[in-house]
Amino acid sequence: MGVICMASCCYNTRMVQSVNKRVFYTALSGVVILLGAIVAIQYAKGNFRVTNAGFRANTGLLSANSFPTGAQVKINGRLVSATDDTLYLEPDTYNVEILKDGYQPWSKQLQISSELVTQTDALLFPIAPSLSTLTFTGAEHLLPSPDGLKILYFTASMSAEQKNGLYVLDLTSSPFPLQKGPRQILADTSGLDLEHAQATWSPDSSEILLTTPNRELLLQADRKNELASLSDVSFRRKQLLAEWEEEMYLRERQFMKEFPKEIVAIATQSAQNAYLSPDKKRLMYTATADLELPSILVPAIPARSTQSETRTLVPGGIYIYDREEDTNFQVATVAVESLELSKQLLADDVFSNTPRTLEASPSAFHTLQATTSAETAHKFARYHSPLFGNSYQWFPDSSHLLYTTDTEVRVVSYDTTNPTTVYSGPLSANFVYPWPDGKRLIILTSFSPSAPANLYAVELE
Incomplete structure (x- = not known):
């Protein structure tokens, strides 16, 4: 019996020691993992850096990225890396340059702060961009859609008269975007006089209100409209425009909040x-x-x-x-414009509890309706795009602006850095418009005095 008790005591002692060891090793592993995580986090934030100059604490991070990638990165004139890369730097202000063969240089003074990441987001433009023809028979009265995915235009230079009329150029991205040509949505006839018509896009870019000297038509933007099947909508024109303005007001109110x-x-x-x-x-x-x-x-x-x-x-x-x-x-x-010519926001009650409605306040949605159809069309066009104010336009990435000078198209960062000329040459009506993916620009120009102005794509990749 005594032998059994002694054996039992020895067994229990070994069990306790085994349990204690497991607890110890588990606790030790937890401490090591915790310390490793702390070190990794601090390392990623710029602390605990070991450099050629020795130990450095509280460094900042520069995320040197560019579009396209594979560009040289120079800091204070010294080549240090290539994009895309993350560099650890002591807090200070640095002159950062990003250079790539065939592309225009990018540079900016960036302040690096301790434990924070500063990104370059350098958008590089080709030195010699190529041009691709989008239209061949002339393009007049250009009108981009509110969603930026279409351009409406008129042509009267087709050899076959039935092919003259209104066309829509789709700007949607596809594997072969330039192989998808413009489509005719309405043929011109002697009774319409489309050359002197006024067009207004619906807010959702699906319809076009066309005002001609003789009648008013509501066109579908995604198909060819047969004149014989179209009804005159003159009797409900004001109501239709008021409904569109209400939709624009509600959308603007939502975003401005x-x-x-x-x-x-x-x-x-x-x-x-x-x-x-x-x-x-x-x-x-x-x-x-x-x-x-x-x-x-x-x-x-x-x-x-x-x-x-x-x-x-x-x-x-x-x-x-x-x-x-x-x-x-x-x-x-720039010079301040008169109230009649400039764009004014529709939502002047952004933070009120209840938005206005067309049913309760019909007169509140006639802001863009003028005394003539031409003025009304211009007000709607000006509301949707600064293109018609001959001013700056947003680039699709929301970080750059697009503008024109006498013979140049330029892109500049929203913080006014890196103004870059992306096209230099003839321009018609100062028309330039970005492709929705930012990979090309659309310009209107003619390279021959005897040829009509056409749309061209300036390739930015």
Whole structure:
């Protein structure tokens, strides 16, 4: 019996020791994993860096990325890497250059802060872009759709008269985008006089209200419309435009709610020609009064833009406000337009509890309806795109702006850095429009005095 007790005690002792060892090793493993995670996190944030110059703490990160990739990265004139790469740098201000053969150089002064990531997001443009022909028989009265995916135009240069008329050029992306040619949506006839017609897109870009000297028609944008099957909609034109304006008002109200109240007040009361970026995070506007933006409107996000901004507004200044970074950059100065010619926002009640409705306030949705059909068409076109104000346009990436000079098409970052000429040559009517994916630009030009102006794609890749 004593032997059994001794054996049992020895067994229990060994069991306790075994359990204690397992607990110890488990706890030790947990501590090692925890310490490893802490070190990894701090390492990723820029701490605990060992460089050729020795140990460095509290470094910042530069994410050197470019489109396209594979470009050289120079910092303060010294070649250090290639895109895309992440570099650990001591907090300071650096002159960063990104260079690639066949593309125009990119450079910017960037401030690197401790434990924060700063991205270059360098968009590189080719030095010698190629041109592709989009139309061959002339293009007049160009009108982009509100969604930016179509362009309506008129042609009267076809050898076969039945092929003259209105066409829609689709800008949707596909494996062979330039092989999808324009489609005719309405043939011209002697009774229509399409050359002097006025067109207005519906807010959803599916319909076109066409006002001719003799009748008004509602066209479908995705097919050919047969004149014999179209009814005159003159009797409900005002109601139709009011319904469209209500839709535009509600959409604008929804997007503007995301901006600080102070910016909304400026955009609706002390500015003109306000246009949201494609991602709805930035607002381009032209101030009409002397104002001062508060130094802080929303809490600043980490690694916001460190470029010099402008909080003092002057009449005629064109500004870009970023609602996430709470930054405001002045990109240009122009003459303030008259109220009749400029674009005014429809939603002046963004933060009221109840939006206006056409049923309750019919007169509230006649803002864009003028005394003539030409003025009305221009007001709707101007509302949808700054193209018709001969001003800056948003590039599809929401980080760049597109504009023209006498013979140049240029792209500049929203923070006013890296203005780049992407096309230099003849332009007709200063028409330039970005392809929705940003891979090409559309220009209207003619390379022969005897030839009509046509649409061309400037390849940016």
